[in-house]
Amino acid sequence: MYSNKLPEITKRSEEGPYMKEKDFDMALARKVSQLVEKYGLEFQPEVLVPADDDMADRLYQASLELLVDQGVYNMSTQRVIHFTRREVEEAVATAPRKLTLGAGKDAVVMEHRSVESTKPCVVHSGPTGTPCSETYYPLITASCAQEPLVDCLGAGSVSTYMGDKIIPGTPLEILGVQKDAVTLREAARKAGRPGMHINDVASPLTCAGKISAINKELGLRSTDGLLVSQMVEFKTDYDQLSRVAYMQSAGMHIVDLMTPLVGGLGGSAEGTAIVTVASHLCGILIYNPSYHIYGHMHLLESTDTDRMGLWIYSIGGQALARNTPVVSITAIYTQAGLGTPEVLWEVAAASIASTVSGLHQGGIGATGGSREDHTSGLENRFNAQVSHATLGMDRKEANDLVLSCVERYEASHQDPPPGKSFPELYDLDVVEPNQEWMDIYLEVCEELEDLGLPLR
């Protein structure tokens, strides 16, 4: 296929075989189950960071077979877009390996990482789609942008404009998105980092809303990114594809977001790992992204820090690192609320597992990204520290450390501590964590150092 794949994707969306969505879903579930067995994939709850290169490679082959067999479902036409194995392999081979994010002195280079790499992770921050109030959004984003170890700024979801609920598809959506984009740019400017890469505006639902964030002076620029979503699992629609059409012509970074669900159509941890790796390949073909967000999630708890979620980060990251040039970042969603030791232990476990497995670091979503204003700069600083301290670590050592972290929060997963919101944890005048939040952070840092991870 040519570099601009959209004409061909559209053609196949109009001419591919019709299929009921439910039939597509169940065909995927059946195929995944067969592939888990065929490729001998096995999740072991005590080996969350497997050092098994062959299993990582088998996982990649299973993922490739899944995408070629299953195709991608266009919900707008109810047709399946199929790709040949050769088309998939060619697209993967030519996917970006190295990117420059942001502009000028604030630009960072994010490139493909290998397993157990000493190459530092690029660190993106929250709010990672977490709901944010209009009042605190400027302070929350400032708290992230000012963190020296944070390289790129993420976005939260703000549901009001000047106090009124934003209704998608109305002028309020456009106005709200423009305000969000200004807020993010201003946060970067205030931090003395005007060229910092902003990876999304998370409030809009429509294509028009998303695109309205783009404004060279006041909003997002071609050195920034916007997320384009794959719907669960292997699904797209013309609204998402239209975003790609605009963004690639504007020269923006397209960010491929996927949310494979553990326990969902992929079934087990092994099946969801196949779906997650295959979703990266799918993203390359349909969205032509600069980079990906490795966003698998527990079906019932909206987190990825349980044992299955951590294993999927690790084995899937390794499969991509060993078999593709792609660049992918985490999206760590914790069960615990902000301002608790548990939230930091969850971050540490995911950060270690993903760093040694070839991924870069995305933002943190406390409480599964569900509670308003449960997001701040400090947990992103912590994530960066843990990730940098993990560089070059071998997988066996990483596994031991991850298990030690898991022991410290696993029991709370059924009844997670609710934590506190940003205004309860930050001094709002100076936008610094208050003593309570700092004490918890320092306590966990110290304990991690005692476990052998040199954070300072």
Place this chain on the structure above:
Amino acid sequence: MNAEYSSLETAIREGNVDRGASEAVALVERGYRPIQIFSECIEPLLKDIGEKFSRLDIFLPEMVNSAQVVKAIQQTVKPYMGQGEELSTKGKIVIATVSGDQHDIGKNIVKAMLDVNGYEVKDLGVDVDAADIVQDAKDFGADIIALSALMLPSLPSVRDVIEYTKAVEGESTYKIMVGGGPVSPEWAEEAGADGYGDDAMEAVHVADQFLQ
């Protein structure tokens, strides 16, 4: 459970439609009445499957497959039912993801859970507007309208459906339950919903309470 039900139970747990239907017919031919098979075997089994899923001891495809076997059994045993006999359903529900929101997985989980817990559920799909939801609820003879939203900006669409339904059909024609990532119990109450489910199992409990 009666040992004679073990083959049927296995077929349902394994999601084997053909075997499930044939095992049910075999039981009928051995003198079991369809209603008896459902009350003694299938209903408790589905409850167990629902509970297993709520702990993620089994996964969504298994639950959906089990529900499909049961649907096939319902059709297969119909000719064997006596006059006036009917397999009981707890009630009828239409379920949809609201206008502007393309996410279907949460809705699908709730639908599967309602299916295995004895409800007759019609899935209207995603991105469905208020007028279509109400029309489908009327056509289906629904007792309950269940609404799902994943995205924060979808909440006004949920409120639209609630307000439209109550304006067009009156306050009490349908019970309306809502759920999804951005929905909270406080928001649901303030928006005028009759019930809120934090997850699929809670959705079943809410529906049960509605139709007590």
